Amino acid sequence: MKPLIEAAMVGLCSNHNTLLSGKMTIADLGCSSGPNALALVSIAVEATHNHFLQFQQPPLEVCVLLNDLPDNDFNVVVKSLVALQQTNEPVCVIGIVPGSFYERLFPSGSLHLVCSSNSLQWLSKV
DSSP: OHHHHHHHHHHHHHOHHHHHHTEEEEEEETOOSSTTTTHHHHHHHHHHHHHHHHTTOOOOEEEEEEEEOTTSOHHHHHHHHHHHHTSSSOOOEEEEEESOTTSOOSOTTOOSEEEOGGGGGGOSOO
């Protein structure tokens, strides 16, 4: 999964419209609450950071939105966020969006990358 996310981020970081806006929003639908809760978005943020370091450009402002059902233990997710923010990763704005991804969660045109692979086993409809 990591090579796919990295390739997607390189494409997004090279996109003229993304560069003009100076911002990127990444969402993880069905983020869970265990040790893998931040795995996918961490790869995406790191790939973004590495891309701009490689080309010696200022990094984009990154917003990461984590989604899961309201019954998820978001306290565990928030504790993981603290650990992520204490690493040398670029600083990001992070939000939690409780709700079912079968419903509308975000405004149209607001997301650049959406990950949902950790929730595929739970899909009952597409």
